[in-house]
Amino acid sequence: MAIVELKNVAKRYESQHKGSSSNNAVDNFNLVTRDGEFVVLVGPSGCGKSTTMRMIAGLERNTGGEILIGGKDVSQVPPKERDIAMVFQSYALYPHMSVAENMGFSLRLKKRPAEEIKQKIDEAAQTLGIEHLLDRKPRELSGGQRQRVALGRAIVRNPQVFLMDEPLSNLDAKLRVDMRAEIVKLHKRLNVTTFYVTHDQVEAMTMGERIVVMKDGEIQQIDTPINLYDFPANRFVAGFIGNPSMNFLRARHADGAVSGPGFAFTLDAAHTQAMASRRVVDVWVGVRPEHLRIGDAAGANRVEGTVDVVETLGAVTMVQLSVGEHVVTAQLPGHQTVRIGDTLTLTCDSDKLHLFDSESELAIGRESAAASSATAEA
Numbered sequence: 510m511a512i513v514e515l516k517n518v519a520k521r522y523e524s525q526h527k528g529s530s531s532n533n534a535v536d537n538f539n540l541v542t543r544d545g546e547f548v549v550l551v552g553p554s555g556c557g558k559s560t561t562m563r564m565i566a567g568l569e570r571n572t573g574g575e576i577l578i579g580g581k582d583v584s585q586v587p588p589k590e591r592d593i594a595m596v597f598q599s600y601a602l603y604p605h606m607s608v609a610e611n612m613g614f615s616l617r618l619k620k621r622p623a624e625e626i627k628q629k630i631d632e633a634a635q636t637l638g639i640e641h642l643l644d645r646k647p648r649e650l651s652g653g654q655r656q657r658v659a660l661g662r663a664i665v666r667n668p669q670v671f672l673m674d675e676p677l678s679n680l681d682a683k684l685r686v687d688m689r690a691e692i693v694k695l696h697k698r699l700n701v702t703t704f705y706v707t708h709d710q711v712e713a714m715t716m717g718e719r720i721v722v723m724k725d726g727e728i729q730q731i732d733t734p735i736n737l738y739d740f741p742a743n744r745f746v747a748g749f750i751g752n753p754s755m756n757f758l759r760a761r762h763a764d765g766a767v768s769g770p771g772f773a774f775t776l777d778a779a780h781t782q783a784m785a786s787r788r789v790v791d792v793w794v795g796v797r798p799e800h801l802r803i804g805d806a807a808g809a810n811r812v813e814g815t816v817d818v819v820e821t822l823g824a825v826t827m828v829q830l831s832v833g834e835h836v837v838t839a840q841l842p843g844h845q846t847v848r849i850g851d852t853l854t855l856t857c858d859s860d861k862l863h864l865f866d867s868e869s870e871l872a873i874g875r876e877s878a879a880a881s882s883a884t885a886e887a
């Protein structure tokens with residue numbers, strides 16, 4: 510267990526374009542973990558998640574900033590001395606070794622006594638429910654079982670830090686959900702500081718104590734899952750966290766209301782106050798699909814459009830409608846008698862709305878109480 514600190518960490522690959530600093534694979538990465546925290550890094554492909562992990566592991570040198578593990582600057586410490594265990598997407602088990610041999614490999618390298626190795630393997634195998642597989646070869650295992658062995662191989666090392674880079678992406682959807690719950694349970698038991706990379710926002714929301722949302726090598730926001738959902742710092746985070754994604758409507762502000770073709774909303778006190786102190790007139794209004802419900806055409810808060818798509822999923826009905834230039838998705842409860850081509854009016858409570866500056870795309874007038882967000886410059 511250890512606190513991991515990243516101070517202004519940056520990575521620039523030699524092959525990257527010269528000139529603008531925005532080409533850094535990772536830039537300005539600042540984070541201090543709690544001892545034993547589960548931190549999830551999330552963001553679209555190429556945003557710098559793996560690069561960050563590889564720098565913590567020491568497989569890649571950071572070209573800027575400092576990385577401290579347990580208070581110690583590790584920039585000169587080679588990977589194998591960093592006391593970190595990694596589980597990556599390609600878990601690369603040795604095919605000619607049994608499960609037990611794979612799991613004990615790193616301990617044999619360290620010349621640990623045979624008895625200790627056996628005991629650690631047995632413990633880890635029990636934790637992961639793979640005691641009955643110890644004599645098998647990797648090719649005789651299912652994907653989920655191989656995944657467990659890869660985890661087991663990491664656990665036996667009893668590291669200070671776990672790094673997991675999309676460890677579940679080779680598994681089918683059902684198994685992913687099961688393994689995700691197991692990794693969370695495992696973390697509760699072992700309480701080892703863990704960095705977990707995914708580009709699946711559901712995985713991020715369900716696993717992370719804190720989530721780091723990245724884009725183009727820069728941190729967009731660091732916060733708890735709920736704060737990211739309730740108080741996204743900018744439009745990118747708002748659109749990335751939440752499933753289905755938040756709707757964004759281009760709107761104009763006037764007199765405590767925002768409106769555009771096909772919609773109008775009155776603002777709550779917080780938004781009204783925030784807008785009063787600004788000169789901006791053009792904003793993005795953000796509305797989550799699950800916050801929309803059937804409304805009436807005379808209501809103060811309304812979105813009106815033509816229904817294009819209706820998906821009846823059982824528990825909910827997903828409806829897409831064209832509202833002016835926008836396509837708006839609504840998640841309505843239960844079964845709905847909406848049909849394609851209908852004109853539909855929806856509503857949303859003012860305190861569920863999000864506003865974003867149309868230029869900087871930063872959130873207006875709702876801030877996370879945690880205030881731990883590191884917002885990227887526009």
Ligand SMILES: Nc1ncnc2c1ncn2[C@@H]1O[C@H](COP(=O)(O)OP(=O)(O)OP(=O)(O)O)[C@@H](O)[C@H]1O
Pocket residue numbers: 522523524525534552553554555556557558559560561708
């Ligand atoms: N060895 C390298 N040389 C040059 N550029 C690299 C190298 N490795 C990664 N990059 C670049 O650095 C950026 C970040 O890559 P990284 O692998 O960290 O992304 P990622 O967030 O892990 O993406 P994914 O979700 O696809 O795994 C990308 O633009 C990538 O092209």
Ligand SMILES: [Mg+2]
Pocket residue numbers: 558559560674
């Ligand atoms: Mg990656």
